Amino acid sequence: MAWPALAAPQASDKPGPGAWPTRVFTWRYNPQHAPAWLSAEAAQALMQRAAEPWAACGVQMQFAGVTDLPPGKMDRSNVAGWSLQMPRQLRGPTLGQAKAGRLLERDVLIRPDRREFERFPRLLQKVITHEFGHAIGLTHSSRCDDVMTLAADCPKVHPRQLPLELTAHDLARCHAIYPPQPQPKPNEIKNTP
């Protein structure tokens, strides 16, 4: 596979490149090339767990099962999985396509052979959560403690203590793309007889 040219990653607090119009991100998991040190069950559970924090933003992270479609192939199917087809220095990019502010596809690719992930599975989980953030349209944050920070492991934070939940700032940046939906007022709720 030819590697698409990557723009140098930058921290910015600009809004994301787009959003899922229905607030649903439906994705499948491809278990191929999972890290040898993880069981198949643990690898899949880790992926699913890492997607969950974004539900707090009001986006449904809908897991649609296992697939053999390769992550990184632009086929209008959202696939998260493992890949060695990336520059060595990358932990895991998110690739996709968007049109007129709408996301059409987002594939999450995680490099399975990094020793740091085996030493610190928490770092791996945080990297995956970060990539799912890109998958729903977020860009990088300039704040070091955010999940969406450019550096997954900020200086001074031991990988064993990395936060796995979204910060208030992560959530605010996500809500800029997916504004909180107003709850219906009590007098608007109809009672069914």
Ligand SMILES: [Zn+2]
């Ligand atoms: Zn990133």
